[in-house]
Amino acid sequence: MPTVRRLAAVTPSSPATGLAVAHLFWTAEPGADRAAIIAAIDEVASGEDQVVTVSILGHHSDLCTMLLVRDQWTIRRFQTRLAAAGLLLVDSYLSLTELSEYAQGVPEPMKQARLYPQLPPPEKPAFCFYPMSKRRTADANWYRLPFEEREALMREHGASGRAFAGRVVQLITASTGLDDDEWAVTLFCQHPDDVKEVVYTMRFDEASAVYAEFGRFVVGMIAEPGDALDSIGVAG
Numbered sequence: 257m258p259t260v261r262r263l264a265a266v267t268p269s270s271p272a273t274g275l276a277v278a279h280l281f282w283t284a285e286p287g288a289d290r291a292a293i294i295a296a297i298d299e300v301a302s303g304e305d306q307v308v309t310v311s312i313l314g315h316h317s318d319l320c321t322m323l324l325v326r327d328q329w330t331i332r333r334f335q336t337r338l339a340a341a342g343l344l345l346v347d348s349y350l351s352l353t354e355l356s357e358y359a360q361g362v363p364e365p366m367k368q369a370r371l372y373p374q375l376p377p378p379e380k381p382a383f384c385f386y387p388m389s390k391r392r393t394a395d396a397n398w399y400r401l402p403f404e405e406r407e408a409l410m411r412e413h414g415a416s417g418r419a420f421a422g423r424v425v426q427l428i429t430a431s432t433g434l435d436d437d438e439w440a441v442t443l444f445c446q447h448p449d450d451v452k453e454v455v456y457t458m459r460f461d462e463a464s465a466v467y468a469e470f471g472r473f474v475v476g477m478i479a480e481p482g483d484a485l486d487s488i489g490v491a492g
Contacts, residue, residue: 288342
């Protein structure tokens with residue numbers, strides 16, 4: 257395996273608040289080094305940073321590694337190590353955890369949960385990722401609405417989501433200026449049909465029905481790194 261030279265004395269690239277988030281989507285090259293992949297995951301996850309591993313269904317990729325880290329250099333080093341270990345990066349999405357302007361009044365524990373989530377949640381093995389943006393068309397421009405109207409629409413949208421408490425954990429991260437869309441939505445659900453139901457239900461809210469644009473949907477199953485690698489044919 258090629259030697260990965262560690263960068264020395266680089267200045268951290270850290271959000272002022274919250275975490276940097278990377279959804280990295282991989283396929284396995286022939287001869288991928290299972291031990292090196294697991295070692296890279298374990299190194300990131302050994303401290304305060306987190307890695308969620310997902311076995312992906314369909315054609316988008318084989319494996320997702322979702323990183324939540326305090327320093328973006330951690331993402332860069334991790335990406336380099338997995339590429340050196342024989343995984344091919346076929347897609348990615350970059351974002352940051354945030355406390356939105358519509359949630360400034362929530363209790364402090366909820367603020368911390370949004371800025372510093374602990375993932376994956378227990379007993380939520382079904383995974384879904386999709387990016388989204390708000391429309392800017394002449395007849396439906398989210399950014400021309402007064403704040404009070406946007407806030408009311410988001411309260412309605414949030415109430416629809418809270419109906420799925422216990423079944424679905426949703427993480428919305430901000431990607432304006434960081435990737436092609438404005439937000440990344442990651443769903444952790446008890447069952448695959450929970451994904452379908454929550455997305456379907458919330459599309460009827462005006463904030464979505466009139467103003468939302470959705471990107472690709474990627475689904476899979478959360479698994480321990482070894483199990484995820486077994487499922488894509490990277491054997492020990």
